[in-house]
Amino acid sequence: MGALSHREYGPWAGFRAAFISAGRIAGVEQDDTAGPYQTCHDRPCLSACPAHALSLNGYDVPRCLAYLEETPGNNCLAGCRARFSCPYGTAFRQSRDQASFHMRAFTGWNDDT
Ligand code: SF4
Numbered sequence: 001m002g003a004l005s006h007r008e009y010g011p012w013a014g015f016r017a018a019f020i021s022a023g024r025i026a027g028v029e030q031d032d033t034a035g036p037y038q039t040c041h042d043r044p045c046l047s048a049c050p051a052h053a054l055s056l057n058g059y060d061v062p063r064c065l066a067y068l069e070e071t072p073g074n075n076c077l078a079g080c081r082a083r084f085s086c087p088y089g090t091a092f093r094q095s096r097d098q099a100s101f102h103m104r105a106f107t108g109w110n111d112d113t
Pocket of ligand 1: 054
């Protein structure tokens with residue numbers, strides 16, 4: 001299992017919605033390529049996350065959110081530290097402004113709250 005990451009694009013995907021289809025969708029190919037997580041020796045994402053929300057079992061979203069809420073001044077709101085530590089897909093990294101925008105959308109916070 002582990003973190004969702006692509007060998008070329010790294011961990012720079014986010015999902016805002018999902019839908020189910022009984023059949024295949026034309027033009028959408030399944031990618032069975034193994035991600036880098038199983039063979040990544042250093043796994044810097046595990047030590048970069050101050051909440052230990054990433055593990056070999058995957059990403060613990062409630063644990064991440066609890067850390068963000070309970071730790072004022074944490075610098076994850078400038079971008080997930082685990083994602084930024086990933087050595088894969090660095091050419092596709094979000095800017096800090098983009099990452100901050102998505103983190104605030106993820107938490108449901110914005111500058112007005
Ligand atoms: S946002 Fe922070 S607490 Fe959440 S997974 Fe990323 S590094 Fe861990």
